[in-house]
Amino acid sequence: MSATTAVVAGDDEDGIGAALENAGVDVTRVMGVVSRPQLEEAGVVEADLYVLTDVGQATTIPIVCDLNDAVRTVVYANRTVPEFVKGQLDIAIDPQLMDADIVVEELVD
Template sequence: MAGHARFAVVAGPDEHGIGEELEALGATVSRIEGVVSADALRAAGIADADYLVLTDADEATGIPVAKELNPSVTVVTYADRSLPEFVAGVADLAVDPALVTPDVVAEELTRDGDGLDGA
């Protein structure tokens, strides 16, 4: 059973359905469809987000921007490709969709306690 509601910004194409899985567990999800810029992050509500779930490694430059706008946001990449070296250390967790299903990631993000914050 999911814990208290979380707020996640899902950035990038969501072909694996992580956003839907989060919503099914009671999380509020805001989406960024295009470039993950400061303006797009602000418009999506990054200042209040618990998580930024990035599904496109090509938009990795948005990670440090998100951390600047909300230092407490946990950044989870859920992408088939690895992050570029220059941002790999800024993301809190990288998950390969081929290894972990979106429902498992969503459950971890929405459960009581630390969730993936403690990872």
Template structure:
């Protein structure tokens, strides 16, 4: 499984994904089209966003890869302009990083 991760990772989700065999590219700074392309979003299976202030990147990621699974891992709500996108929102207060990584990698394995 290939994942692109954007935003802070205070919960350790990127490492949990790596521990389960995922290849994880991290986007530092502004998550714009060039940054997503450089991170490999076109070939990725999952896009994980933890910074809702960068929610526009969800639309861009979907434009580059219509089949990518988008996951937000934050306790913040998505802005209305992104609400039409299919996004799996997970709150760190309810789901620890280990559980989220396990679920995402299990689903990717099931799709193969």
């Protein structure tokens, strides 16, 4: 069985990327204004998880879903997700409500 892979986009102030790495997930990080080429270069086409920590970059979720039908999309941020992406989102969690380690347990198991 191959290792779980994740692309984490955004500043990740709440440590979901580190929690994923601690759980043995191969994490690639994308910072700044995220584009389709950056996502492709980061490996989202083969990734198991796409974790967005900046709701301002929500337009990346439809792009990721277009590139990878099997990816699980996660928003880990304290802002509300825009309506236009909710249909393509697997889960949205507020870091103030659930610790990153608990979220990762659910995502990886």
